[in-house]
Amino acid sequence: MTTIAEFLANEHRGCDESFAAAEEAAQTDDPAHCRATFQRFRAAMEHHFQKEETMLFPAFEQVTGNAMGPTRVMRLEHQQMRETFAEMDGALANGDLEEFLGQAETLLILMQQHNIKEEQILYPMCDRLLGAAVDSVIQAMRDLPAGGPP
Amino acid sequence: MNSAGLSLEQAPPFSVPLRFFLTAPWFLALAALLLLWQGPEVFASRWLPATLTLTHLLTVGFMAQVMLGALLQMLPVVVGVVVPRPRLTAALIHIPLTLGALALAAAFLNGNPIWFQGALGLLGLGFGAALIAVHLALWRAPVVSGTVIALRCALGALMVTVGLGLSLGGFFGWGFTLPVVVVTHLHTAWGLVGWTTLLVAGVAYQVVPMFQITPPYPSAFVRGFAPLMAVLLAAWSALAFGGWEMAARLTGAVLALGVALFAVTTLRLLTQRRRKIGDPTLAYWRTSMASLLTGALLWLLTPWSQTLARAPQVEWLLGILPIFGFAVAVINGMLYKIVPFLAWFHLQAQLLGRAKVPTMKQLLPDAAIRRQFWVYLAALLLLLAAAVHPPVFTYPAALALGGTGVWLGVNLMGVWWIYRRVLQDGLAVAPVTDNEVMRG
Numbered sequence: 001m002t003t004i005a006e007f008l009a010n011e012h013r014g015c016d017e018s019f020a021a022a023e024e025a026a027q028t029d030d031p032a033h034c035r036a037t038f039q040r041f042r043a044a045m046e047h048h049f050q051k052e053e054t055m056l057f058p059a060f061e062q063v064t065g066n067a068m069g070p071t072r073v074m075r076l077e078h079q080q081m082r083e084t085f086a087e088m089d090g091a092l093a094n095g096d097l098e099e100f101l102g103q104a105e106t107l108l109i110l111m112q113q114h115n116i117k118e119e120q121i122l123y124p125m126c127d128r129l130l131g132a133a134v135d136s137v138i139q140a141m142r143d144l145p146a147g148g149p150p
Numbered sequence: 151m152n153s154a155g156l157s158l159e160q161a162p163p164f165s166v167p168l169r170f171f172l173t174a175p176w177f178l179a180l181a182a183l184l185l186l187w188q189g190p191e192v193f194a195s196r197w198l199p200a201t202l203t204l205t206h207l208l209t210v211g212f213m214a215q216v217m218l219g220a221l222l223q224m225l226p227v228v229v230g231v232v233v234p235r236p237r238l239t240a241a242l243i244h245i246p247l248t249l250g251a252l253a254l255a256a257a258f259l260n261g262n263p264i265w266f267q268g269a270l271g272l273l274g275l276g277f278g279a280a281l282i283a284v285h286l287a288l289w290r291a292p293v294v295s296g297t298v299i300a301l302r303c304a305l306g307a308l309m310v311t312v313g314l315g316l317s318l319g320g321f322f323g324w325g326f327t328l329p330v331v332v333v334t335h336l337h338t339a340w341g342l343v344g345w346t347t348l349l350v351a352g353v354a355y356q357v358v359p360m361f362q363i364t365p366p367y368p369s370a371f372v373r374g375f376a377p378l379m380a381v382l383l384a385a386w387s388a389l390a391f392g393g394w395e396m397a398a399r400l401t402g403a404v405l406a407l408g409v410a411l412f413a414v415t416t417l418r419l420l421t422q423r424r425r426k427i428g429d430p431t432l433a434y435w436r437t438s439m440a441s442l443l444t445g446a447l448l449w450l451l452t453p454w455s456q457t458l459a460r461a462p463q464v465e466w467l468l469g470i471l472p473i474f475g476f477a478v479a480v481i482n483g484m485l486y487k488i489v490p491f492l493a494w495f496h497l498q499a500q501l502l503g504r505a506k507v508p509t510m511k512q513l514l515p516d517a518a519i520r521r522q523f524w525v526y527l528a529a530l531l532l533l534l535a536a537a538v539h540p541p542v543f544t545y546p547a548a549l550a551l552g553g554t555g556v557w558l559g560v561n562l563m564g565v566w567w568i569y570r571r572v573l574q575d576g577l578a579v580a581p582v583t584d585n586e587v588m589r590g
Contacts, residue, residue: 016363017424024426070230080498101427102509109491109510112360113227120356121230124293 004056004130005123007138011048012115018044019111023104026097034100035092042085043146049078051141056126059137063129070122077114084110162222162236164496164569169244170219171489172562177211177251178478178555184255185548190540196465203258208473209341210273211251216481217349218243218280220488221301228297228356231287239283246276257322266323270316277312281305296372300352303376307344307383311337336387342472343405344383347442348376350480351412358416361487362432363425367415379408399453406450413443430519434483437527441475466537475530482526482558489562490514493569497576505576513565522561526554 018041025034057071084107091099127134181204185192188200195201222240226232233239250272257265284305291298314337320326359366366372382405389398417439420432449468452458490510497507529550536543 020363020425020427027427083502099509102511106491106494106510108361109487110495112357116227116356116360117230120228120295120297121293124295 001135002138003123003127004134004138005119005127007141008048008052008056008123009115009119011044011051012119015041015044015048015111019104019108023101026100026104029097031092031095031097034097038088038092038100042089045081045085047144047146049082051144053078055137055140055144059130059133060122060126070117070125074114074118074122077110081107081110081114162226162233162240164492166236166240167219167223167492168489168566169240170215170222171485172559172566173244173248174212174215174219174481175555175559175562177207177215178558179552180211180255181207182548182552182555185544185551190536190544193466193537193540193544195462196469199258199261203255205469205473206251206254206258208478210247210254213346213473213477213481214277215244215247215251216485217346218247218284220353220484221280221284221349223488223492224353225284225287228295228353229287229291229301230293231290233283233287239279242279243276243283246272246279250276254319261322263323263325266319270319270323273312273319274316277308281309281312296367296369296376297352297355299373300348300355300376303380304345304349304352306380307340307348311341311345314340332391335390339386339405340383342477343409344380346472346477347409347412348379350477351375353484354416357484357487358419358435362420362423362429362435364419364423367419371411371415375408375412379405382408402453403450406446410443410446410450413439413446417443428516430516430523431483431486433520433523434479434486434526437530438476438479438483441471441479441530445471445476463538467534470530470533470537474533479526479530482554485558485562486514486519489565493565497569497572500573501576505572505579508568508572513568514561518561518564522554522557525550525557529554 018037022034022037022041025037053075057074061067061071084103088100088103088107091097091103126137130137184200184204184207192198192200192204219240222233222236222243250269253265253269253272257269284301288298288302288305314333317326317328318330318333318337321328321330355367355372358364382401386398386401386405389401417436420435420439423432445468448458448464448471452464452468458464490513493513494507494510501507529547532543532547532550536547
């Protein structure tokens with residue numbers, strides 16, 4: 001049986017890979033390739049955020065009766081990352097790969113300290129608190145279509 | 151399960167960890183001044199007052215300072231618990247620790263019991279406050295991950311280290327009777343193997359895979375390494391204290407192998423990193439782990455080889471490799487991630503929508519990090535050379551040590567300076583936005 005921790009940590013690792021690819025393209029001064037890999041990375045991140053924000057967090061909030069706790073901080077951090085994506089997109093539009101790399105460095109730390117909190121604390125708590133509902137929450141996240149506005 | 155105490159807030163105000171990070175580098179500069187002043191004679195014995203001063207400027211003034219400051223910052227992220235009253239707690243740790251490190255240096259140099267008594271009081275207070283604050287947080291952790299286990303072991307080891315250190319101070323300050331040589335060996339081992347190595351391991355489980363994008367540490371290693379090392383360390387201490395020499399030697403060998411295993415595992419993960427672009431802090435991690443591995447192997451071999459055991463230089467290498475090679479390098483490298491990130495993070499939170507926040511690379515350019523690393527590396531190699539041949543290498547080593555310390559301090563102060571300027575300008579010019587009201 002898959003746990004929420006395994007399922008979503010796996011998504012984090014997938015996003016890490018596409019992040020590394022976009023960063024590498026920027027470093028090798030290949031704007032077109034960088035744009036393509038960055039868009040793929042951003043779409044994967046957005047899809048992952050949507051799964052958490054529309055499926056996992058509400059389930060957690062319902063069980064704990066607390067919408068102002070950890071999930072609120074996680075949503076705020078998603079928002080911060082979305083803002084950094086927009087900055088990176090702007091840098092790419094201006095062809096400023098130096099700025100893009102600077103933003104990428106910042107994003108990496110922001111993203112990973114967020115992932116650490118989720119993987120070390122929030123996901124294991126979800127697995128325990130949701131109990132029998134874990135499977136259906138994972139299924140709902142699998143079924144969530146990609147795309148849609150942030 | 152109780153989730154009420156859980157907080158994932160990006161915790162304490164910037165000033166809480168920053169005070170530790172901006173103070174620490176100047177202890178490297180002080181160590182360099184001491185080395186310049188005392189000259190090659192320092193290397194005559196590890197038991198000289200000047201040598202003990204040098205060691206504690208590095209371990210208490212630099213290492214413990216940053217490690218405790220970073221823990222206050224990291225606990226909310228890796229453990230999910232905030233330290234209560236962060237500003238007060240930080241002041242209660244930072245001020246006595248800084249003054250205590252200086253007083254201890256003075257005490258070793260002038261040998262006056264009054265100074266030892268003062269240093270002991272200050273260090274007892276600073277470490278005591280840190281141990282209480284961090285212990286309270288660690289035992290309230292909602293999820294017990296491998297990192298939490300390692301941090302608990304490291305904190306336990308710090309308690310032992312400080313306890314032994316205070317009793318050694320009692321020997322100098324109040325004339326306590328105790329077997330000084332054995333207690334000093336235990337104090338050193340608990341400080342370097344227990345506290346430092348296990349803390350770095352607990353942090354590495356998270357930051358190496360995440361920030362370098364490598365495969366994770368093996369899960370059995372993550373859960374088992376720290377408790378096993380702590381138990382071995384306790385067994386080794388009992389055997390050494392009881393005078394069972396052969397058994398202690400064998401246990402010591404297993405401990406050295408454990409340390410080497412951590413270093414090798416980390417070096418191997420770093421070769422598998424999938425982040426393809428250069429990262430100037432990577433060199434710090436590699437140097438740190440290579441030093442740890444070399445030190446562990448030397449420690450492993452020394453008791454079994456007459457040549458090594460008799461060579462006075464070996465004791466020195468066994469101090470320089472773990473302290474300056476392993477700990478100072480990894481701490482220096484991590485400071486370059488932590489300080490610019492926190493500056494960016496706090497600017498972002500306070501200025502959102504009002505002014506453009508500089509990126510981490512604008513706050514601290516890669517070039518400045520790379521150049522300071524080369525001076526650090528020169529200092530490490532020269533210190534190792536000075537241990538083997540003091541007359542030629544002591545002064546160059548001291549200059550390089552001072553250079554790397556001052557440069558680190560200047561790099562970090564530079565981040566703080568930009569932070570303050572951007573914050574002032576940002577708050578002065580633009581209107582408050584909805585976003586900020588929402589966040590405030």
